[in-house]
Amino acid sequence: MSSAADNAGFSATRWTRVLQAKGRTPEGRAALADLCAVYYAPVHSFIRHWTRGHQQTDDLTQEFFTELLSRNGVEGADPDRGRFRSFLLGAVKHFLNRVREREQAVKRGGHVEFQALDSTSAGLEIPDASTLPPDAAFDKQWALTLLGHALAALEQQFAAEGKAGLFTVLKPWLTGQPAEPQSAAAAALGLSETAVKVSIHRLRQRFRQQLRSELAQTLDSTAMVEEEMSHLFAALS
Amino acid sequence: MNPPPIPCPQCGNAIPDGAPQGICPRCLLQNAMNPTVVQQDSPVPPPEEIVRAFPNLEILQLIGAGGMGRVYKVRQPHLDRVVALKILQPELAGDPAFAERFSREGRALAKLSHPNVVAVYDFGKAGEFYWLLMEYVDGVNLRQAMQAGSMTPREALQVVPMICAALEYAHSQGVLHRDIKPENILIDTQGRVKIADFGIAKMRGEGRHVTLTLSGSALGTPAYMAPEQIERPQDVDHRADIYSLGVVFYEMLTGELPLGRFLAPSEKAGTDPRLDSVVFRTLEKERDRRYQTAGEMKTHVETYAGAPAQRVRPKEERTSQKAVWSFVLTLLGIVLSLGSYIAATVETTRRREPSAQYGGVELSPNGGVQVRLHENAPVDSGPGSPNTVMLLIAALPLIVLLTGTFLGISALQDIRAAEGKLGGIHFAMIGAGFVPGTLIVAVTSMALESLGAEITRGRGRSASDLWAVVGSMPGIGLAYLFFRKLRRYGTGWTPPAAVTANQPKRNFCSAAAVCFSIVGAALTVVCIAILPRSVRSDAREILIWSTLSALLIGVIMGALSRQETGGRTSAFVSGFLFVVMVLLAFT
Numbered sequence: 031m032s033s034a035a036d037n038a039g040f041s042a043t044r045w046t047r048v049l050q051a052k053g054r055t056p057e058g059r060a061a062l063a064d065l066c067a068v069y070y071a072p073v074h075s076f077i078r079h080w081t082r083g084h085q086q087t088d089d090l091t092q093e094f095f096t097e098l099l100s101r102n103g104v105e106g107a108d109p110d111r112g113r114f115r116s117f118l119l120g121a122v123k124h125f126l127n128r129v130r131e132r133e134q135a136v137k138r139g140g141h142v143e144f145q146a147l148d149s150t151s152a153g154l155e156i157p158d159a160s161t162l163p164p165d166a167a168f169d170k171q172w173a174l175t176l177l178g179h180a181l182a183a184l185e186q187q188f189a190a191e192g193k194a195g196l197f198t199v200l201k202p203w204l205t206g207q208p209a210e211p212q213s214a215a216a217a218a219l220g221l222s223e224t225a226v227k228v229s230i231h232r233l234r235q236r237f238r239q240q241l242r243s244e245l246a247q248t249l250d251s252t253a254m255v256e257e258e259m260s261h262l263f264a265a266l267s
Numbered sequence: 268m269n270p271p272p273i274p275c276p277q278c279g280n281a282i283p284d285g286a287p288q289g290i291c292p293r294c295l296l297q298n299a300m301n302p303t304v305v306q307q308d309s310p311v312p313p314p315e316e317i318v319r320a321f322p323n324l325e326i327l328q329l330i331g332a333g334g335m336g337r338v339y340k341v342r343q344p345h346l347d348r349v350v351a352l353k354i355l356q357p358e359l360a361g362d363p364a365f366a367e368r369f370s371r372e373g374r375a376l377a378k379l380s381h382p383n384v385v386a387v388y389d390f391g392k393a394g395e396f397y398w399l400l401m402e403y404v405d406g407v408n409l410r411q412a413m414q415a416g417s418m419t420p421r422e423a424l425q426v427v428p429m430i431c432a433a434l435e436y437a438h439s440q441g442v443l444h445r446d447i448k449p450e451n452i453l454i455d456t457q458g459r460v461k462i463a464d465f466g467i468a469k470m471r472g473e474g475r476h477v478t479l480t481l482s483g484s485a486l487g488t489p490a491y492m493a494p495e496q497i498e499r500p501q502d503v504d505h506r507a508d509i510y511s512l513g514v515v516f517y518e519m520l521t522g523e524l525p526l527g528r529f530l531a532p533s534e535k536a537g538t539d540p541r542l543d544s545v546v547f548r549t550l551e552k553e554r555d556r557r558y559q560t561a562g563e564m565k566t567h568v569e570t571y572a573g574a575p576a577q578r579v580r581p582k583e584e585r586t587s588q589k590a591v592w593s594f595v596l597t598l599l600g601i602v603l604s605l606g607s608y609i610a611a612t613v614e615t616t617r618r619r620e621p622s623a624q625y626g627g628v629e630l631s632p633n634g635g636v637q638v639r640l641h642e643n644a645p646v647d648s649g650p651g652s653p654n655t656v657m658l659l660i661a662a663l664p665l666i667v668l669l670t671g672t673f674l675g676i677s678a679l680q681d682i683r684a685a686e687g688k689l690g691g692i693h694f695a696m697i698g699a700g701f702v703p704g705t706l707i708v709a710v711t712s713m714a715l716e717s718l719g720a721e722i723t724r725g726r727g728r729s730a731s732d733l734w735a736v737v738g739s740m741p742g743i744g745l746a747y748l749f750f751r752k753l754r755r756y757g758t759g760w761t762p763p764a765a766v767t768a769n770q771p772k773r774n775f776c777s778a779a780a781v782c783f784s785i786v787g788a789a790l791t792v793v794c795i796a797i798l799p800r801s802v803r804s805d806a807r808e809i810l811i812w813s814t815l816s817a818l819l820i821g822v823i824m825g826a827l828s829r830q831e832t833g834g835r836t837s838a839f840v841s842g843f844l845f846v847v848m849v850l851l852a853f854t
Contacts, residue, residue: 206294
């Protein structure tokens with residue numbers, strides 16, 4: 031049953047479309063822009079970490095995305111890994127290293143270079159490298175963004191169905207068994223406790239689906255969803 | 268700058284900044300990853316051959332798959348209704364006796380029509396598929412419901428009688444279920460219970476050659492099967508279903524299966540100990556010692572569902588702090604009241620000395636009430652003056668007592684909401700009930716005292732103390748009922764309508780009816796004794812009117828408690844005496 035879902039469902043995720051087009055077709059670019067719009071927050075927080083403040087953060091984030099989207103192609107992406115998250119993190123690190131090089135060059139009066147820096151290892155050798163936030167922080171922010179997005183999308187769906195109240199009351203049960211009794215929720219919703227259990231089961235199921243489909247959009251293959259989920263769960267710990 | 272991080276109530280880790288909607292992201296993600304819940308709603312395209320075999324149906328999605336086969340949610344376009352299509356495992360078709368068994372059982376199932384049984388609309392064979400078309404239940408099964416949160420005993424007591432009703436009906440039609448388990452008990456979005464897969468086990472022919480080893484693979488788990496169903500499958504009767512239901516019942520109450528030497532539900536989960544006997548009787552190894560019909564079991568379960576829950580304290584229960592505080596405040600209030608009474612007495616005596624009395628209310632000898640304000644009464648005065656002190660002395664105990672009352676009410680609500688996980692009901696009861704209970708006693712006592720004073724006035728000797736004591740009796744009775752009411756509220760017991768109809772059980776209305784009828788009858792006797800003599804007219808009126816109102820309340824209360832024998836009798840007696848009184852007083 032699940033293998034059938036994997037073969038038949040999600041024939042092309044957004045990230046698959048980006049990879050297939052190598053970012054060159056208008057569809058591929060549109061898919062990339064969509065993804066970037068969703069995962070703006072992890073990049074922003076990564077850059078804020080790096081700048082240790084927020085004076086430049088907004089400008090740099092803006093500059094990064096502009097550059098990413100205007101660049102012709104996504105050759106920087108490692109197609110074997112097939113994850114938008116890895117691609118974006120690599121791109122942002124690369125970008126920040128170039129920014130640092132640029133600024134160091136300006137500080138030191140133009141073209142004086144103390145060390146030969148090659149483009150790949152530069153970020154790791156200069157002293158400032160300690161300011162690069164750990165990948166885990168980026169992944170953690172990523173997980174938060176993903177969960178927030180799935181939750182908001184679900185909330186919107188419930189609101190569209192006229193069941194916003196149900197969502198608000200039963201939301202705590204998405205995390206398991208909250209302290210407050212279900213009888214209180216039942217009273218608030220005017221349902222029997224057994225009916226509340228049915229609704230909770232439904233809500234969890236829909237959230238699970240929503241989360242998986244959001245996650246699948248950033249992956250090349252739906253087979254990787256489980257793996258990606260465990261990775262993000264570890265990042266949250 | 269930032270507020271301190273709030274720990275997640277579930278995993279205890281701090282909830283990080285930027286957590287979506289303030290929900291712990293770890294728990295959220297973990298729950299979404301939780302593999303115990305099978306994902307069912309994913310749109311799986313049905314295999315081509317099924318679509319081809321059922322041209323008249325629109326296959327919507329796969330909603331379940333198990334040992335028996337697969338279930339699809341389908342639409343019948345010409346009827347515009349959604350139904351469930353069950354396709355039995357294709358391997359079954361290989362059994363030569365299957366076709367005959369299938370059509371015989373199918374006909375029996377299609378005859379079943381009960382609100383708690385999933386209806387079978389049609390059955391047949393299409394291509395190599397044996398299929399059943401059934402009612403579609405929009406909901407989840409009991410297993411999934413238990414995963415969504417453990418069942419409270421109250422819910423179990425709501426669900427089990429519905430299952431009993433379904434079994435009783437099916438058994439009366441000669442159909443056994445043979446595979447009662449949580450997966451086959453469906454609950455719709457309204458909380459209604461419907462049993463699915465009646466008799467499918469028999470269709471599959473497991474009745475003839477099931478063994479322990481085989482059933483492990485065929486039925487999933489034999490945990491729900493009666494001992495004789497495992498040992499002598501050809502010799503199964505309806506009592507096997509009752510055993511299986513007992514296993515489900517035990518699981519609902521305790522969250523575990525009754526394996527080996529299992530504990531009683533009350534020991535394990537702190538449920539009403541009287542339910543233990545019901546559970547043990549359904550789980551008897553010898554079927555002759557079980558309930559002999561599902562109807563009998565239903566009656567017993569409903570008896571306990573209706574009786575006030577006698578909960579044993581579950582081990583994890585803690586005492587409500589609010590309840591303890593309300594009790595302490597009530598005690599403090601009582602001590603303070605005594606203190607202030609003494610203080611007030613002392614103060615009044617001290618003040619009487621210089622200027623005898625500064626005002627008061629007095630009954631004048633001719634029956635009227637006279638308010639006298641003494642000319643040199645100290646008109647109120649700044650802080651620290653004797654009057655303010657008096658006021659404070661009087662108000663403090665009142666404030667303490669009322670705070671205790673409100674805390675007690677709040678504690679009762681907490682205890683009710685915690686459903687047995689919070690103790691201290693007695694503390695809360697005393698805290699919440701002391702002031703109202705005292706008021707009830709005081710009011711009835713005062714009422715009868717003044718009435719007694721009026722009656723005996725004409726004869727010279729006043730026995731007001733005796734009247735006050737007599738008057739406090741019905742007050743104490745009422746206060747007792749009031750406390751019982753509070754306790755029932757706290758334990759969260761509500762009388763289900765169906766049960767009160769069957770069980771003659773004194774409820775509040777009938778108790779009140781009895782109480783008022785007795786008072787009314789006593790007053791009627793007094794009236795009959797006194798009225799013919801010459802009594803002062805105001806005393807006469809008070810007596811008549813209080814008798815009439817007591818009797819009237821008795822009638823009303825008796826009428827409100829329709830089914831109660833006590834209430835009904837009281838209503839009749841009160842009504843009769845009412846008529847007598849009217850005739851006696853106004854002719």
